[in-house]
Amino acid sequence: MGRPALVVALTGGIGSGKSTVSRHFEKLGVPVIDADLIAREQVEPGAPALDEILERFGADVITPKGGLDRDRMRSIVFENSTKRLQLQQILHPRIRSEMQLRLVQLDTPYAVLVIPLLLESGQNSLADRILVVDIPEVHQIERVQQRDGLKKTQIEQIIAAQVDRQSRLAAADDVIRNDGGLHTLEKAVEQLHRHYLDLAEQRPISG
Secondary structure (H helix, E strand, C coil): CCCCCEEEEEECCCCCCHHHHHHHHHHCCCCEEEHHHHHHHHCCCCCHHHHHHHHHHCHHHECCCCCECHHHHHHHHCCCHHHHHHHHHHHHHHHHHHHHHHHCCCCCCEEEEECCCCCCCCCHHHCCEEEEEECCHHHHHHHHHHHHCCCHHHHHHHHHHCCCHHHHHHHCCEEEECCCCHHHHHHHHHHHHHHHHHHHHHCCCCC
C-alpha cells in the first residue's frame, strides 16, 4: 500500500455539478473520496466531532434523535463568519486525516478527492492537481434553488462565503465548464480520465 500515483482534487462552487462529475469518474472505475460524505460521518450521534460541536454551539444544533441539525447549523454559520470558522476548526482536520487514511489504502493509478472547500480550507497540499467544475453564478443559483429549495438570499450568502470564481479558476490545473448538457459534461470527464491515466503512468509511485 502507498497511495495512487496521482491525486486529483475536484472542487467548485455550490451547485456547480461536482457530484455529477464525481459520479462519472466512479463509473469509469476511479476511486472517489468525498469530503462531504466524510463530514456527515463525523457528525453522526456519538462521534467525537459532534460532542465538540455540542460543547461549542449548544444543544440547539442537535436534533431530538441526537444528530446534527444541518439546517440550523447552516443558518448559524452562514450568518456568522466566526461561528463558521469554529465549525471548520472542528471538522476540517478530522476530514483531512480520514481522506489521507483512505488514500493510502488505494492501489490505483489515480484517485479523486471531492473537496468543495478545497481552497477555503487550505487543503490543496493533499492533491497533485486541482480540477475545477466551473459554472456561471446565475446557473449556480438556479440549480441550488431547484435542488435544495433554498431562497436566493441564502444561496448568495453561501456563494459569498466561498472563494470567488476568479480565484478558483486561477488555482485550477484543469477546468470543466458545466454550461452544456450532461453528455458534454461526461465527455469532458472521459477526456480528463485518459489524461490523468497518462499522467499517472509518468509519475513515480510513492510508497
